[in-house]
Amino acid sequence: MAIRMDPENLESEVVCLFSGGFADKNVLEIGCGDGRLTWQIAPQARRLVGIDPSDEKIAKAWQAIPNKLKSQVHFHAQSLEEYAASIPSSERFDCAVLSWSL
Amino acid sequence: MAPEGMVHALEIIHQLLAPDGLLLDIHPTAEPPPILVRSAVGDFSAGWLQETDNFIEYKQADQAMQRAVEQHWFALEEAGEFKFSIHADGLNELTAHLAAEWKDAVITPDTAARIKSLYREHPGIKEIIITEKIHIARYRRDA
Numbered sequence: 001m002a003i004r005m006d007p008e009n010l011e012s013e014v015v016c017l018f019s020g021g022f023a024d025k026n027v028l029e030i031g032c033g034d035g036r037l038t039w040q041i042a043p044q045a046r047r048l049v050g051i052d053p054s055d056e057k058i059a060k061a062w063q064a065i066p067n068k069l070k071s072q073v074h075f076h077a078q079s080l081e082e083y084a085a086s087i088p089s090s091e092r093f094d095c096a097v098l099s100w101s102l
Numbered sequence: 103m104a105p106e107g108m109v110h111a112l113e114i115i116h117q118l119l120a121p122d123g124l125l126l127d128i129h130p131t132a133e134p135p136p137i138l139v140r141s142a143v144g145d146f147s148a149g150w151l152q153e154t155d156n157f158i159e160y161k162q163a164d165q166a167m168q169r170a171v172e173q174h175w176f177a178l179e180e181a182g183e184f185k186f187s188i189h190a191d192g193l194n195e196l197t198a199h200l201a202a203e204w205k206d207a208v209i210t211p212d213t214a215a216r217i218k219s220l221y222r223e224h225p226g227i228k229e230i231i232i233t234e235k236i237h238i239a240r241y242r243r244d245a
């Protein structure tokens with residue numbers, strides 16, 4: 001492989017440590033890109049919604065989604081503002097992750 | 103994203119979170135990432151990756167979070183830093199990756215020359231490594 005991102009997996013470890021874990025949580029990942037961090041968080045979460053304004057990156061994320069995560073992970077090629085306007089006003093998340101995106 | 107847009111985004115996140123919900127903010131620090139060349143005999147410094155605009159946005163992101171805390175949307179619980187490394191098999195692979203994924207990042211001609219020189223001097227070079235310092239903070243939804 002020509003490029004290896006975070007081969008030590010430090011990001012995943014630190015994110016889990018800081019969050020206290022994502023078990024049974026409804027998680028919103030903002031700026032999920034092609035899902036690099038999503039795959040680390042989602043196996044623990046009850047449900048994960050990943051949003052990113054890039055159609056191309058969201059298409060890559062959909063292509064790369066592992067079978068075992070298909071029922072609990074959802075991606076949307078939208079900005080945060082667009083996504084918030086598209087869901088019921090009563091919908092709430094237990095955790096939001098700003099993935100290098102603010 | 104403009105500073106006001108960042109604050110607005112944080113207001114939306116506040117509205118989307120359940121009472122007592124968590125916000126994790128992860129973003130690079132403004133510190134220029136060092137570039138190392140790793141060989142069989144050790145690591146050699148080749149310089150730093152230059153960013154044209156992003157380092158300004160990282161500082162603005164911190165300021166926007168501070169505004170959100172002052173607005174009592176979030177309360178800071180814990181903050182820290184970790185290192186995130188990108189390993190490339192060669193200079194061509196690295197420049198292609200940056201061009202595709204990190205358009206703001208520049209390997210200056212001096213640094214590229216230093217990398218090429220290290221390759222000539224040390225035939226056993228394994229990889230080029232960029233290490234970013236990443237800020238992470240956990241906030242609790244406030245009022």
